[in-house]
Amino acid sequence: MTEVFTALTISLVFGIGIYMILRRDIMKIAVGFSLISHAINLTIVTSGIFTGTLVPILTETINEHAGFIFTDDFANGILAPIVTGFTENGSFVDPLTQALVLTAIVISFATTAILLTLAYRISEEYGTTDVDELRRLHG
Amino acid sequence: MISILSGIEAFVLNNLVMLPIAIGLLMAPVMLFLRNKPKAQKIAAITVSVLLLALAAILFWIVYQDGIQVYDIGEFGKYGIVLVGDMLSALLVLLTAFIGLFVLIYSFDYIEKNSLSASYYPLYFLMLAGIFGIFLTGDLFNLFVFFEIMFLSSTGLIMANEALSVTDSAHKLEATYKYMALGMLGSFMMLVAIVTIYATVGSLNMADLAAKIQIIAETGTIPWVIIAAALLFIVVFGNKAALVPLHFWLPDVHPTAPTPISAMLSGILIKVGAYCMLRVLFLILYPTKDFFLPILMFFALLTIAVGAISAMGQTDLKRVLAYSSVSQIGYVLLGLSLGTTAAIAAAIMYLVNHALAKSMLFLTAGGIIHETHTRDLRKMGGLITILPLFSMAFLVGAMSIAGFPPMGGFISKFALFQSAVSGEFWLPLLIALLMAVVTIFYMFRTWIAIFWGENKGSLKEADADPDVPVPAAAPAKKHKISIEIALPIVALCAAVIILGVYPEPLYEISNIIATQILDPTEYITTVLGGAPR
Numbered sequence: 001m002t003e004v005f006t007a008l009t010i011s012l013v014f015g016i017g018i019y020m021i022l023r024r025d026i027m028k029i030a031v032g033f034s035l036i037s038h039a040i041n042l043t044i045v046t047s048g049i050f051t052g053t054l055v056p057i058l059t060e061t062i063n064e065h066a067g068f069i070f071t072d073d074f075a076n077g078i079l080a081p082i083v084t085g086f087t088e089n090g091s092f093v094d095p096l097t098q099a100l101v102l103t104a105i106v107i108s109f110a111t112t113a114i115l116l117t118l119a120y121r122i123s124e125e126y127g128t129t130d131v132d133e134l135r136r137l138h139g
Numbered sequence: 140m141i142s143i144l145s146g147i148e149a150f151v152l153n154n155l156v157m158l159p160i161a162i163g164l165l166m167a168p169v170m171l172f173l174r175n176k177p178k179a180q181k182i183a184a185i186t187v188s189v190l191l192l193a194l195a196a197i198l199f200w201i202v203y204q205d206g207i208q209v210y211d212i213g214e215f216g217k218y219g220i221v222l223v224g225d226m227l228s229a230l231l232v233l234l235t236a237f238i239g240l241f242v243l244i245y246s247f248d249y250i251e252k253n254s255l256s257a258s259y260y261p262l263y264f265l266m267l268a269g270i271f272g273i274f275l276t277g278d279l280f281n282l283f284v285f286f287e288i289m290f291l292s293s294t295g296l297i298m299a300n301e302a303l304s305v306t307d308s309a310h311k312l313e314a315t316y317k318y319m320a321l322g323m324l325g326s327f328m329m330l331v332a333i334v335t336i337y338a339t340v341g342s343l344n345m346a347d348l349a350a351k352i353q354i355i356a357e358t359g360t361i362p363w364v365i366i367a368a369a370l371l372f373i374v375v376f377g378n379k380a381a382l383v384p385l386h387f388w389l390p391d392v393h394p395t396a397p398t399p400i401s402a403m404l405s406g407i408l409i410k411v412g413a414y415c416m417l418r419v420l421f422l423i424l425y426p427t428k429d430f431f432l433p434i435l436m437f438f439a440l441l442t443i444a445v446g447a448i449s450a451m452g453q454t455d456l457k458r459v460l461a462y463s464s465v466s467q468i469g470y471v472l473l474g475l476s477l478g479t480t481a482a483i484a485a486a487i488m489y490l491v492n493h494a495l496a497k498s499m500l501f502l503t504a505g506g507i508i509h510e511t512h513t514r515d516l517r518k519m520g521g522l523i524t525i526l527p528l529f530s531m532a533f534l535v536g537a538m539s540i541a542g543f544p545p546m547g548g549f550i551s552k553f554a555l556f557q558s559a560v561s562g563e564f565w566l567p568l569l570i571a572l573l574m575a576v577v578t579i580f581y582m583f584r585t586w587i588a589i590f591w592g593e594n595k596g597s598l599k600e601a602d603a604d605p606d607v608p609v610p611a612a613a614p615a616k617k618h619k620i621s622i623e624i625a626l627p628i629v630a631l632c633a634a635v636i637i638l639g640v641y642p643e644p645l646y647e648i649s650n651i652i653a654t655q656i657l658d659p660t661e662y663i664t665t666v667l668g669g670a671p672r
Contacts, residue, residue, distance in 0.1 A: 021320075033323050040330050047338035072217075072667040079350060081218075096343075097334075100280055104330055107287045111326070114294060115319055122316060125309045134313045137391045 006046050014039035026119045026129045033115060037108035041101050048097030056095040155198050156210040156224045156275055159191055159232060163268025170260035177256050181247060184260055188240040191267070195229075195236035202229040203648075207665040209277070217344040217667055223277035225662060227487070227652045231274045231414055234491055237634070238406050238498050239267050241627035245502055246399040248623035249509070251300040259299050266292040266403070273411055277666055279333050279343045279423075282415065286329065286379075290322045293408060297396040305508055306395050314395040317388040325378040332371035336423075339364050346666035348423045349659050356426030369424040369431050373438075376419070380412025382472065383442040386465045390449070393464065394457035394514070398505025401457060405464045406498030410490050413471045421475070421483070421656050428478065436476035440570050442469030447577040451584070455514050456504050459585050460497065463540060466578065467493045473571060474555050481558035483653035488554055488645055492539060492547035492638060499631035500536035503529050506624050507589060516585065521594035528620060530590045532628045537582035539635050542575055547638035554646070 013035055020032025072079055123129045151158065166187055173180045202208055208224040224232075243263065250259050269289030276282050297315050298308075337343055339362055340351050355361060374385070381389040389409070393401045420431055446466025453459045471493065474486025506529050507522070508514055523530045539548035552575065559568040638645055655661060 026316075029320070033320075036324075036327055040327050040334075043331065044334045047334050079347075079354065097337075100334070100337075103280070103284060107284065107326075110291060111287070111319075111323055114291060115323070118312065118316055118319060122312050125312055131316075134316065136307070137310055137313050137395070 003046070003050055006042070010039050010042045010046070013042070024130050024132050026122060026131050029131065030112065030115050030119055034108065034112050037104070037112070041104055041108070044097050044101045044104060048094030054092045056092040151194070151197070152201075154210070155194065155201065156208050156222045157212070158194055159198070159236070159271040160222070160268050160275060162187060162191060162194075163264050163271055166264035167261040167268070170264060174256045177252065180256055180260055184243055184264075187264070188236075188243050192233075192236040192240050195233040198224055199229040199233045202226055207662060209666050209668075217342075217347050220281050221277040221344060221346075221666060222275045223346070223662070223666055224275055225652075226648060226655055227414070227417065228274045230487070230491070230648060230652065231410070232271055234494055235267065235270050235274070235407050238403070238494060238631070241630055242399045242403050242406075242498065242502070244623055245402070245505070245627045246397075248621045249302060249399055249505060250397060251302045251304075254300040258295060262292040262295045262299075266296060270407060270411065274414065277345050279336065279345060279348065279419070281343075282419075283326065283329055283333060286411075286415075287326060289408070289411065290326065293400070293404065294319055294322075296400045296403075297392060299397050299400065301397045303509055303512065305512060305514055306397075310395050314388075314391040318392045321378055321385065321388050325375050328371055329375040332368040332375060335364050335368040335371070339368075344666070345418070345423055346659070346663045349425075350663045350667065352423060352426055361426055365424065366427050366430050369420060369427045370434065372419050372424070373416070373431055373435060376412040376415045377438065378412070379415070380409050380468050380472065381442070381465050382412075382438050383445045383465070383469070384438070386442065386446070389465055390458055390461045393461035393501075394455060398457075398501060398508070401461075401505070402498035402501035405460065405501055406494040409464060409468050410471075410494055413468065413475065413486070413490055416472070416475060417483070417656060422659050422662065425657075425659075432476050432478050435472060436567060439469050439472035439476050440567055442466065443473065443571060443574045444469075447574045447581065450581040451577065454516050456508065456516055456519070456585065456589070457501070457514055459516070459581060460500055460504060463578070463581065464493075464497055466574065467497065467540065470552070470555060470571065473567060474558070477559060477562055477564055477567070479558060479562045480650070480653045480657055481561060482555070483656060484646070484649035485551060485554035485558045487649040487652050488642070489551040491645060491649075492551045492635070495631055495634050495638065496536045496539035496546070496548055499532060499628060499635060500540070502624075502628050502631065503532045503536060506620065506628065507533075509624070510620075516588045518595050519589045520592040521590070523590040525594075526590075526620075528625060528628070530586075532632050533586055533589065535632050535635055537586050539639070541579040541582045543579075545636065545639045547635050547642065549639060550642040550646070 017032045017035035017039060020035060021029045023029060023032070119129070122134065126133055154161075166183075169183065170180060173183065198208070202224050203226070210222040210224075211219060212222065213219040246255065246259065246263070266289055269285045269292060272285030273282060273289060276285060294315055297318065298311050300308075333343070336348065340348055340355070342348050342351060352361070352365065355365075373382075378385045393404050396404060416435075420435075424431070443466050446462050446464070446469055450459050450462035450466060453462060467489075471486050471490050474482045474489055477483075507519070507526065510526060510529075511519055511522070513519070535546060539546035542548045542552035556568060556572065559571065
């Protein structure tokens with residue numbers, strides 16, 4: 001059930017973002033871009049959290065009971081990683097998506113900062129924040 | 140002394156794949172610290188660029204001799220970030236370092252001094268690091284990070300000031316705004332595609348993904364989300380490579396950027412899109428080829444036609460070259476979309492030859508603009524007696540783009556058409572040939588408009604025309620072209636001719652690359668062979 005609500009939230013935020021970047025005001029477009037980036041960050045997080053229940057830390061006790069294969073062995077047809085002996089305890093939450101989303105947040109922060117600077121300079125240069133007025137390159 | 144030297148040698152050889160990226164990233168803050176010492180900055184920049192070229196050449200040679208090189212960052216094996224130098228990466232790193240060196244030399248004279256010291260050098264090296272990273276990384280998410288490094292630093296570089304301003308800063312802002320908006324949407328889509336693949340397959344390592352998707356394809360049907368991700372990747376990389384429905388930022392951004400950056404954008408940055416298609420679609424997502432190859436071919440043909448036809452009607456010198464870039468990248472993508480080994484080899488040859496010729500043409504165009512103070516073809520004419528070097532260089536470039544022997548462009552066009560004939564793709568061949576004729580028309584129309592005919596006075600009495608923005612100290616007559624502008628043009632010119640007269644090595648290398656891409660077994664076993672430590 002949580003997944004449905006998360007998916008609805010993501011689609012709603014994404015839709016608002018699309019609506020905002022179709023506006024004419026350059027500031028609203030910037031807000032739209034950051035809303036879309038938030039929607040996508042949410043997508044990244046949700047692609048990892050619903051599959052498992054365990055905290056992704058390998059402790060000694062867990063390590064004893066489990067058969068882990070981390071190295072590929074093409075001769076025997078093994079394609080790592082293979083994690084067995086865990087099904088009774090549930091599986092791990094994927095830690096990688098959280099690392100990915102942090103990187104994505106930082107990058108979207110930098111991009112938004114540049115876009116806002118650009119918006120400020122455009123409003124100085126053109127005297128307007130209406131993107132439809134940016135038509136000096138037409139033709 | 141000898142032990143120190145051998146120590147350095149061992150260090151360089153052990154970290155060869157990582158060094159171009161690390162040096163580029165390191166140079167950005169170093170250049171910022173040196174911003175009050177322009178001389179030191181200049182020396183450091185040129186030294187490091189030569190060093191990067193040497194490193195790229197060593198990397199290329201080692202990959203050519205010993206096969207694919209893998210470098211673990213953090214020693215986690217395939218679970219961490221790996222850098223992979225295969226033939227394709229090594230060739231493109233070498234190409235980038237080569238063009239990057241000459242573009243940097245050109246910028247010394249062309250870019251305004253304050254802008255050069257304060258922001259141009261750091262951003263330039265950051266962009267180089269991003270491009271090297273894109274070419275060398277073996278991790279899908281890392282590819283996205285380097286994409287953003289390249290994208291953001293190139294955004295800053297487009298707005299750098301020229302010493303002689305022929306472009307309004309308002310125009311630059313408008314062009315950059317288009318570039319930013321489309322680039323941001325592209326990177327969002329790239330994230331969605333990457334996460335889709337990660338959530339489905341459970342890995343981000345390219346070799347691992349390739350192996351797993353191959354197994355999925357062999358055991359049964361491919362999940363539709365992977366096909367959707369493949370098509371999303373076409374949109375993302377097509378946006379970078381200016382595939383036609385997404386091309387409209389390019390004719391605004393490339394002309395308004397300062398000339399050395401236009402050369403870099405047209406020479407390397409749009410090739411990044413083609414490279415990523417080759418890497419992601421052909422290496423990782425090759426089992427979905429029945430879905431993306433026809434789509435890619437349709438849009439590639441559209442790109443060729445729209446670019447060439449638009450280039451015919453332009454009156455702005457740099458806009459002609461920009462539309463020509465759109466058209467030519469269409470030929471590269473057409474070669475990819477034919478899908479045979481010969482066609483992919485031809486596309487790689489086309490990519491290299493076009494990168495050299497087009498960056499040289501942009502640098503020459505910048506030199507012409509530097510002398511005439513206008514970008515308008517209608518105000519030029521009869522410059523062949525005043526600018527003989529530029530007329531020769533532009534002719535070489537125009538012949539290469541149009542595909543005339545003995546230039547490099549002839550060999551690559553010939554190989555592309557030959558592969559289309561042997562693969563029996565008659566309709567694409569017909570369209571490509573027709574547009575090749577149009578290419579000849581617009582390149583030579585531009586050359587004639589600049590160099591033949593009557594001197595319209597843009598050099599002699601520039602003040603007579605009120606539309607020409609002439610600074611107070613306009614050069615009234617022929618004056619000496621500085622060595623910083625002449626040397627890169629001559630060097631790139633020489634490269635274009637050498638690749639046309641002696642194309643055998645490039646042909647051989649392209650065939651190796653195409654074989655490696657279509658049969659990724661060597662790539663997969665080399666990358667996954669190393670155990671996590």
